[in-house]
Amino acid sequence: MRKCTLFLLVITILFACKKEDLNNSNYSTTLRFSTDTITFDTIFASIGSITKTLTVYNYNNLDVRTNINLIGNSSAHFRMNIDGVSGNNQSDIKIPAQDSIFIFLEVTIDPSSNNTPYILSDSLVFTTGTTIQDVDVVAWGQDAYFHTANTYDDIVNGTDTTRFYYHLLDCSIPWGNDKPHVIYGYAIVDAGETLTINEGCNIYLHKNSGILVGNPFSESIGESIRINGSLGNEVVFQGDRLDPWYKDIPGQWDRIWLMPGSIDNEINYAIIKNGNIGLHADTVYNNNPTATIRNTIIKNMSGIGILGQGANIHAENTVISKCGQYAVACNIGGAYNFTHCTFANYWSYNSRKTPSILLNNYYEGTDGNIYVRDLGEANFTNCIIEGSLSTEISFQKQESGQFNYNFNHCLIKIDPTINTDNVHYQNTIINQAVNFKDAYEGDFHLEENSPAIDAGNITINLDDIQGNIRNTPDIGAYEFIE
Secondary structure (H helix, E strand, O other), X not given: OHHHHHHHHHHHHHHHHHHHHHOOOOOEOOOEEOOOEEEEXXXXXXXXXXXXXXXXXXXXXXXXXXXXXXXOOOHHHEEEEEOXXXXXXXXXXXXXXXXXXXXXXXXXXXXXXXOOOOEEEXXXXXXXXXXXXEEEEEEEXXXXXXXXXXXXXXXXXXXXXXXXXXXXXXXXXXXXXXXXXXXXXXXXXXXXXXXXXXXXXXXXXXXXXXXEEOOOOOOOOOOEEEEEOEOOEOEEEEEOOOOHHHOOOOOOEEEEEEOOOOOOEEEEOEEEEOEEEEEEEOOOOOOOOOEEEEEXXXXXXXXXXXXXXXXXXEEEEEEEEEEOOOOXXXXXXXXXXXXXOEEEEOOOOOOOOOOOEEEEOEEEOOOOOEEEOOEEEEEEEOOEEEEOOOOOEEEEOOOOXXXXXXEEOOEEOOOOOOOXXXXXXXXXXXXXXXXXXEXXXXXXXXXXXXXXXXXXXXXXXXXXXXXXXXXXXXXXXXXXXX
């Protein structure tokens, strides 16, 4: 009897030790969640609270224990309850094998009285052994239109299939400025549709989010975006982190992408800031312009301000500044016309190695061969090209293709060894200081001693970006006003 009792005791200890090992901090396992983002989007018009539920699944064959912490600058606004236990930081929460727990979250928001958007954005962090996972928790202090994934398509690459979730936009009603639009992931303008965004709209894009004008999963042609801002009532695109630290931080969202086949896009009085690429315009299949851009500011892009890939782009009174790579890349050919534009690239976040302007008429295929695409035209009229590098224009030319460019009444910074005594440069000021008001602070108005004053082509009849009349026009987007 004593031997039997001793045997049972030993077995009990062994099983207890085994379970202890499975639940210590050295094991690794993953949990599953009912969503990757908890968004509070229904209570923003007034003070109040709402409850959202997150289900946490343990699909493992073993019980697991996890620590759950709500972290972030605004976590005090949120309240968490896990299976009846309150607290924003809870440890050693047991989730039985093949089972789940419920987390209830509430938020109290006091929206500002001046109708300014106010965002709370934190993370719910799960530490399960050596595995750390998180779920975003986002609440807005102003009501908004949320564009989150409502459909998906599969991307097949050999034997691998990736499911791509996106929001297919309803373009039947123009976007108004009654409340902000918030985009999570990619919002897509479907084939043949036109998205109209009216003056004063504020569009906030989450990390790795963007707008695709054209559906890459269908035979897409003829779709457009029309941005109808006005002076003093611009349409603004920016990241969805609104605390002051993010005010001028680049790379917070992806891009506005005009897909192949997208035509007749119009951008009027827009401010596009703090993304990766401001406007990405791909090849068109006819003579329609890909995009016409007027009175627009693109700034603080971690990559490129405007990327044209064999595109047809017209821009006037456009200011592009602080880009980690190019302000404008006229890549793999196309047709480009820029009038009264200011390209001033004073990038200050790290070392920029690429100039403000790229002109290119070829690409290298995956097979290693060079393929020529004609640069039909790249015309710069009354434009400033300036920045912090010693030269701000790069020419990448294949002799077998067209490479047409012209600088007419411009002020440019260029490699002094390049011959500018030819038809490509007409009445152009070479390598003289522009004398901006404050280039590094983004003020590109002209000082009274700037050589750009009264130096423009007088045949161009175009008010400046701020609506000032040009009599004897200055070079750039801003007319000097005494």
